[in-house]
Amino acid sequence: MRAIVIAVFAAAVLAGDANAQEMTGAQMFRQNWTSAETASDGLGPIFNEASCHACHWFGGGARIRVRPDGEVAGAGVLLRHTFVDGTGDPHYGVQLQNKAVDGVAAEGVADLSALQVAGGLTRFLASVRFASGPGRTAGITMSLRAAPALDSTALVARVSNAAIIKGADSQDKNKNGISGRVHLLQVPGERPKIGRFNWKATAPRVEDQVANALWFDMGLTSTAHRAPQGECTSRQEDCLNAAGSQSPDLAPDFTDNEIAALADHVRSLVAPPTVPDQPQSFADAGCNSCHTPYMETEDGGSVALYSNLLLHDMGEGLTSYGGEGSARPTEWRTTPLVGFRGQLPDHRYLHDGRAANIDEAIRWHGGEAQRSRDAYMALSASEKLKLTSFVLALMSSMPVPPQGE
Ligand code: HEC
Ligand code: HEC
Numbered sequence: 580m581r582a583i584v585i586a587v588f589a590a591a592v593l594a595g596d597a598n599a600q601e602m603t604g605a606q607m608f609r610q611n612w613t614s615a616e617t618a619s620d621g622l623g624p625i626f627n628e629a630s631c632h633a634c635h636w637f638g639g640g641a642r643i644r645v646r647p648d649g650e651v652a653g654a655g656v657l658l659r660h661t662f663v664d665g666t667g668d669p670h671y672g673v674q675l676q677n678k679a680v681d682g683v684a685a686e687g688v689a690d691l692s693a694l695q696v697a698g699g700l701t702r703f704l705a706s707v708r709f710a711s712g713p714g715r716t717a718g719i720t721m722s723l724r725a726a727p728a729l730d731s732t733a734l735v736a737r738v739s740n741a742a743i744i745k746g747a748d749s750q751d752k753n754k755n756g757i758s759g760r761v762h763l764l765q766v767p768g769e770r771p772k773i774g775r776f777n778w779k780a781t782a783p784r785v786e787d788q789v790a791n792a793l794w795f796d797m798g799l800t801s802t803a804h805r806a807p808q809g810e811c812t813s814r815q816e817d818c819l820n821a822a823g824s825q826s827p828d829l830a831p832d833f834t835d836n837e838i839a840a841l842a843d844h845v846r847s848l849v850a851p852p853t854v855p856d857q858p859q860s861f862a863d864a865g866c867n868s869c870h871t872p873y874m875e876t877e878d879g880g881s882v883a884l885y886s887n888l889l890l891h892d893m894g895e896g897l898t899s900y901g902g903e904g905s906a907r908p909t910e911w912r913t914t915p916l917v918g919f920r921g922q923l924p925d926h927r928y929l930h931d932g933r934a935a936n937i938d939e940a941i942r943w944h945g946g947e948a949q950r951s952r953d954a955y956m957a958l959s960a961s962e963k964l965k966l967t968s969f970v971l972a973l974m975s976s977m978p979v980p981p982q983g984e
Pocket of ligand 2: 757778861864865866867868869870891893897911912913914920927928929930931937940941944947948951952955966970
């Protein structure tokens, strides 16, 4: 088994001067940002990629290739390193930034390899080659996150808070073995917010995640994240020095209007899905207890989503080792199943992309979904194929966004 670096296959470069004020959301999404051209300090000092597009290729998600010998290459996979309680590494913070602007050392590079486990399933192993700092801290756990395709994001945004709360059954009062709960995000000085985006439902609004992405993944500031040093910690002196001349009072790199334009672009990627006929086995196997076909929207309508947007304990096989917000290591948000990701090249499934196809994704289900997984395993080969074909059709129920310039 050999491991290689997570490499970017390619990145689209936009010609011309970058000035966020004059760009549309689509252009900002594709733009390769640099350290000099924006209002505050621009890209970095440390970052993962210079554009949204590098990880969310034309609005899709991570592109991952696993070779027969276990080599994993891809774009759009992040490494989080935290203690079990979710606090970040004291030197490197919660996310490994593998790139840096000139004169600043990157944190390190994660080498990924695929490990065959029981039943022909594959899990990914990450080992980090640190490029700066003290190296691995005792007690720090590592967990991968694949960039999700942004194909259900606009639909998730429309669901009402009331509908999410209504689906929760954290005490399992109906005794079906499933105890989904709302991810309540604590915001100092404010009422808790309901998380709905990301693999652990850690962001309440598209705008929040856009600002998170700019800051954590690219080191770009906004009103939500003003610190020009981005995710570098107080122990990373070269990073602090590089950002140090920038006053936090300077206008942020992105105004609220620019964040809104980026969020509008993300929401524009989605066309109404054409939902195929649902086979009886989907309900019989209990998939619909979590992958709820329809959710009520803020305006009183409904959207086909195939998710309740709740957190579920998915068992030790799917642990992230560290928590996020109040989500425990084994808890994940039910992934919406509608979209266009089923048609994307090099797309893989589950939070770290370990599943090559839908059958593998189902076979990783454990914890609250164990019963459902077992019901799937008990189906005949042709019934299994009918069910996975249905899910693939759901995930191909929207047209792929245009790939032109
Ligand atoms: C380095 C790779 C990377 C870059 C660059 C990146 N993302 Fe992401 N994105 C991710 C990952 C990984 C997640 C999942 C994070 C999680 O679950 O905690 C994500 C999640 C999201 C989501 C949530 C989708 C949903 O439906 O739950 C949105 C929206 C998003 N990104 C938009 C953006 C935008 C806009 C940009 C550019 C400003 C961007 N991302 C840049 C990797 C990236
Ligand atoms: C207890 C709730 C629950 C049940 C029951 C359940 N799932 Fe899931 N499902 C989840 C969660 C949570 C995830 C995300 C897990 C992760 O990424 O680690 C998920 C992920 C998936 C994915 C991967 C989606 C992607 O794009 O990565 C597929 C496919 C899927 N489920 C299909 C099914 C099918 C089919 C059934 C019935 C046999 C089922 N699930 C039953 C909660 C559930």
